[in-house]
Amino acid sequence: MFNTALSWSDLVFLAHGAGMTLAVTAVSVAAGTVLGVLFGVIRFQLGPYWAAPLTFVLDVFRSVPLLIQLVLGNALQSIMKLGWPPFTTSCVVLSLYTAAYCTEIVRGGIDSVPTTTRRAARSLGMSWFQDMRYIVAPLAIRVSLPSWIGLTLGVMKDSALVLWLGLIELLRASQILVTRLQEPLFILLICGAIYFIISLPIARLGGYLEKRWSPND
Amino acid sequence: MIEIENVRKSFGQLEVLKGINLTVKKGEVVTVIGGSGSGKSTLLTCINGLEPIASGKVMIDGTDVHAKSTDLNKLRQKVGIVFQQWNAFPHLTVLENVMLAPRKVLGMSKQKAEEIAVKQLTHVGLGEKLSVYPNRMSGGQQQRMAIARALAMSPEYMLFDEVTSALDPMLVGEVLDTLRMLASEGMTMICVTHEMKFAREVSDRVAFFHQGVMAEIAAPEQLFDAPEHAETKKFLAATH
Numbered sequence: 522m523f524n525t526a527l528s529w530s531d532l533v534f535l536a537h538g539a540g541m542t543l544a545v546t547a548v549s550v551a552a553g554t555v556l557g558v559l560f561g562v563i564r565f566q567l568g569p570y571w572a573a574p575l576t577f578v579l580d581v582f583r584s585v586p587l588l589i590q591l592v593l594g595n596a597l598q599s600i601m602k603l604g605w606p607p608f609t610t611s612c613v614v615l616s617l618y619t620a621a622y623c624t625e626i627v628r629g630g631i632d633s634v635p636t637t638t639r640r641a642a643r644s645l646g647m648s649w650f651q652d653m654r655y656i657v658a659p660l661a662i663r664v665s666l667p668s669w670i671g672l673t674l675g676v677m678k679d680s681a682l683v684l685w686l687g688l689i690e691l692l693r694a695s696q697i698l699v700t701r702l703q704e705p706l707f708i709l710l711i712c713g714a715i716y717f718i719i720s721l722p723i724a725r726l727g728g729y730l731e732k733r734w735s736p737n738d
Numbered sequence: 739m740i741e742i743e744n745v746r747k748s749f750g751q752l753e754v755l756k757g758i759n760l761t762v763k764k765g766e767v768v769t770v771i772g773g774s775g776s777g778k779s780t781l782l783t784c785i786n787g788l789e790p791i792a793s794g795k796v797m798i799d800g801t802d803v804h805a806k807s808t809d810l811n812k813l814r815q816k817v818g819i820v821f822q823q824w825n826a827f828p829h830l831t832v833l834e835n836v837m838l839a840p841r842k843v844l845g846m847s848k849q850k851a852e853e854i855a856v857k858q859l860t861h862v863g864l865g866e867k868l869s870v871y872p873n874r875m876s877g878g879q880q881q882r883m884a885i886a887r888a889l890a891m892s893p894e895y896m897l898f899d900e901v902t903s904a905l906d907p908m909l910v911g912e913v914l915d916t917l918r919m920l921a922s923e924g925m926t927m928i929c930v931t932h933e934m935k936f937a938r939e940v941s942d943r944v945a946f947f948h949q950g951v952m953a954e955i956a957a958p959e960q961l962f963d964a965p966e967h968a969e970t971k972k973f974l975a976a977t978h
């Protein structure tokens with residue numbers, strides 16, 4: 522096992538792949554979260570009836586397999602002659618996919634804040650926005666954080682599918698090495714370890730924040 | 739002055755307030771008693787515009803609460819309300835709970851807001867609890883914090899909705915004492931309560947609600963000792 526043909530430059534190649542995975546994940550989770558918060562607030566404010574069209578669109582993004590979304594998204598951008606490189610297309614599709622899940626997380630978080638607490642805030646003369654900013658947001662974030670961390674870790678793994686658009690991210694980089702070196706177990710082990718290492722800080726951050734907040738509620 | 743004129747309010751098919759008329763003058767303490775579901779809480783939430791009304795009028799110092807042009811956020815600064823459930827903001831310390839609205843709504847400096855918050859919290863006997871989180875306090879303490887939080891906005895009117903109903907009997911006294919203190923300081927108050935002894939003591943007038951109607955309103959001695967309305971007699975007999 523230690524008698525491997527894997528060279529230093531192959532490891533650098535894997536690291537580049539991991540960098541791509543991180544870049545796609547970071548952009549998608551950031552944009553998806555911003556959109557998710559926006560849609561989540563809209564969904565909550567409109568109520569299930571008026572938000573139905575939005576909910577329907579988001580349900581489509583949640584139920585169609587990501588691979589199909591990526592391929593269709595790529596086809597769509599080329600039909601529309603947008604000329605997006607694969608990275609942009611990947612990020613746009615993954616952002617919408619993330620936003621669809623994030624919307625539900627945000628709506629659930631807002632829902633968890635008791636109406637009586639919000640009433641108390643409004644009765645002190647706070648505006649809708651101030652109530653959202655100083656009461657609802659901090660309380661909803663505490664409730665939503667574990668799901669959001671789960672979503673982020675999920676997106677990081679799902680982002681492997683962008684290899685279908687030709688991006689060389691971590692999994693694709695490993696595949697290339699496997700084909701060339703014919704050492705599938707060893708290389709996939711390293712690949713898995715790298716996924717684990719880049720996920721760990723995010724998972725720990727969640728645990729840390731939960732612990733920090735828990736004595737207060 | 740709070741002027742309530744012929745206010746009607748429904749939830750769906752159910753008419754909860756059937757034409758309420760009540761005027762509360764500056765410095766007056768009016769308590770509201772009545773059976774469950776008679777519309778007492780609803781009336782309070784209509785007074786500060788938390789609930790819309792179907793018809794009639796609520797005027798506070800000449801401002802029509804339910805007019806479209808009224809800035810409710812501004813109006814609520816002078817009408818404090820405390821609810822049955824104490825509604826602390828759980829992510830903030832006691833001091834921060836009380837400072838939040840003065841800072842964000844009135845735009846006070848941190849220093850000034852803190853000064854006022856400490857003063858109000860000391861006033862209700864929580865001067866030692868400033869940096870504690872609400873979940874570490876008893877119901878009575880949380881309720882007194884809610885009162886201090888409302889008072890920190892320097893309201894001219896206070897509405898209390900059964901502020902002792904959710905408390906252990908042991909803790910009722912400390913909260914009622916706080917209300918008594920406010921009454922003696924000349925605060926204009928409308929208190930919904932089930933505490934008859936308290937109502938008799940602090941009220942200038944007591945109103946009895948029955949099925950969305952203010953069946954009777956009179957000075958406490960009059961209402962408790964010589965009630966005129968049959969339903970009032972029935973209610974008082976049942977609560978003794």
Ligand SMILES: Nc1ncnc2c1ncn2[C@@H]1O[C@H](COP(=O)(O)OP(=O)(O)OP(=O)(O)O)[C@@H](O)[C@H]1O
Pocket residue numbers: 749752754772773774775776777778779780781
């Ligand atoms: N948000 C609401 N939606 C629907 N119905 C409501 C709502 N709030 C109150 N009601 C109904 O209106 C009626 C009056 O309620 P309200 O809370 O004003 O009574 P109350 O006199 O305060 O009673 P209690 O002593 O139990 O607090 C009740 O029948 C209640 O079920």
Ligand SMILES: [Mg+2]
Pocket residue numbers: 778779780899900
């Ligand atoms: Mg009530």
